[in-house]
Amino acid sequence: MSKSLNSPTARLLQSSRLFSLPRPLAPPALETVSSTGVYRASETATLPYPTHQAIATPASSQFRGDFGLKRPLPAKAIKGRPHIRIRAQDNSAHITDFESALNHTQTQAKWQQIGAPLTVKNKSDRYTGGGKSIQSVYDAHVDNTDSEAVRLAMFQPEDVSSRSRRDALPSSHAPETKRWKYDGPWITGMQEGQFATWLSSSALQGRKEEFRAFLVQRMLERRVQDEERALREQGERRAISAAKEEDIRADIEANYDTEIKRLRDEHEIQYLGSEMTAAICDFLDLPGIRAQAESGSLARTVDLQNALTDSLASGQNGPPSTHPGAGLGHVRTNAVMENHPLWGPQAHGSPVLARVITPRSTFSGPNYQAKLGVGGVVTQDPVGDSFRNDRRNTGPAEYNEENIPEQYVDVDRMMSQIDPDLPGGNKAWVQPETAHIDEQGRIRLDVTRGDKEAVAVKRGKVEPIHESRSASTRGPESAYPSQSIANFGTGLPDMRRAGPPRSLTTGFDEELARRPLQESDAAAKIRELLGNAPRR
Known part of the structure; x- marks a missing residue:
């Protein structure tokens, strides 16, 4: 009995709280074919989906390097890495092969903050009335396996x-x-x-x-x-x-x-x-x-x-490799209204700051739309190069902490050309709409450009909005004709030398302030000022 309790396997199970991990998934293919037929691959690119289980531990245990494994991990190697993925608990060199899993855990945290609903990719159909309604991946007629x-x-x-x-x-x-x-x-x-x-x-x-x-x-x-x-x-x-x-x-x-x-x-x-x-x-x-x-x-x-063939489960691209939701979120629709703590309900969702990876191309081709990075996912700018794109670089001569955020508001300039002098690179405000998971497990996100009022509320600079709204409700101020405005060609008299209309009671108020009048004299003065005083 004592021999079995002191065996290496028994000691491993007694001293380890985590001795079984899920089997890793097959790695996805990262090679893509370019327009010239050349395969492009990257060894450092983040995988489209995680293949190994991410492990987290409390701060007190992380300080000791305790992730519940066979042996504690070195403190210097796990500093700033609250989430790790294990490739091998005990390899031939008797070490634990691990790496940081922040690239995928941070993506999940960003997506939970964005709150974009995951929908089913619908095919455009002109025979049934154009685009179809948005269907959530969690609807009863979609989320089925039996x-x-x-x-x-x-x-x-x-x-x-x-x-x-x-x-x-x-x-x-x-x-x-x-x-x-x-x-x-x-x-x-x-x-x-x-x-x-x-x-x-x-x-x-x-x-x-x-x-x-x-x-x-x-x-x-x-x-x-x-x-x-x-x-x-x-x-x-x-x-x-x-x-x-x-x-x-x-x-x-x-x-x-x-x-x-x-x-x-x-x-x-x-x-x-x-x-x-x-x-x-x-x-x-x-x-x-x-x-x-x-x-x-x-x-x-x-x-x-x-x-x-709409009733078929899949088309040219094949069935999905995972659940259509992929664990990114459980929001079923974007028909929600955000309630700002200061300004109340908002007509548009909260925009996010996207990084411009590739600017919009001036010629028609595969890159005529700008590539944006939103929440760890690459998407496209919904506006292409259909408008006149001859704007010159209107950036300031020198950037500082005050004018850098102002550059992100000019979306057309950020999308058209990369500014190498802009600290942090080109960025633009966008609003995530919907997303879906394709057959290869990649996230496909649809965005729209950020609304001006939503961006102003997000930045906390709503003074221009108040000024424009107050001007629209107040109406234009009454102005008298100036010397540059004459009534030529009309039957109206020239009002350039006319001042503001004089009040009929101005003289009476001035005289009443100088000396008191009798009741009869005051009534006669009023009738005189009104122009209808009878002759005695």
Whole structure:
């Protein structure tokens, strides 16, 4: 007993509070193809998503280098690194291989502060009314992993009347339930060798009878739906009987070879858009495959293909590699109103200061939009080079702490040209709108240029706003004609030498202040000043 307690493994478990870490993910490919066909790669670039678990510890334990590992880490190596990632707890050299994880933990903290909602990337569609509404990745019809739940969602209203009303609605009114995770691989993204290996794997061998039973059940469900639809058209709101369903099953079993031949013939004409392709994808739980427009197909345009294949789980880019939210945040919409502690509710969200990485190009090409860095993510300036871009550098002769923040307000100048003399580089105010995670796990952020009032509130300089609003409510000041303004060409007299109109009671007030008057004299004086005094 004592020997087992004193074994190296027992001592490791007794002295270590963290002896098991999640298995690291596969590193993403950082090589990208440029316009000239050259592959560009970086060894120091931050990965699009973390591959190792980040570990944190309290300040008291960090002072001792205690992260709950087998041995404490050196204090000099972890100074200023509250989060680390472990590559190897105990390698061949008996050391702990670790590095800082601030690049990803800081990105997550910035995104929680930004509060941009994570949405589903929608395809532009001119056949269904242009852009579609924003859908959150946490909506009930999007955040699904179970294929059975997706299939049963079609029959959520149990009564026939509700089901008929749902069938009568267009697809744009009732969002279709989708999934983001599949058991099968993405065949379109496979290499030829990978596809051959997958075909010879045990996942496909010996499943012929299982596929036959699946097809029979699928045909039965289609036939039952057709029968119930025919009954509804005749005004009979009832489901078919169990005996009728068994008769349909027996008919399908007897004519199975004929049905298979029909599906194969349709596949030769429709290819990936056929019913056979859909059945194979459902049986093997494969991501959706885009139906290509072949000769003889009616969907020969990209927009019509998007409209017809919108129900598929994925398109040309494949399924997502992780949850569409990726753990960045749980905000479902940007329809929120910020309440400033001093100025109250704001019409626009709080802007953030973005760094200009690449300025806008003056010629039409892939870089006609400026590249911005927002919260550790590279995005594009929504405004391109469609306007006249002949502004010269209007920066000050010398920069100081007072005029540097003023340069960031001039967004067009910051986006057009990099100023090497500006301390800290070019920056501009932008407002994050929405974001989505693409199929490679990268963050795609959409921003708009910051509103002037929102930027002024963020900087705490709202005096120009108050002056402009007070001027609009006060109206223009009354001014008398000056010598430079004459009424030439009109029938009005020349008012250049006329002063302000004299009050009718000014003389009476002056005389009353000099000497008191009798009541009769005061009344006569008033009538005289008013111009209607009667003669005695």
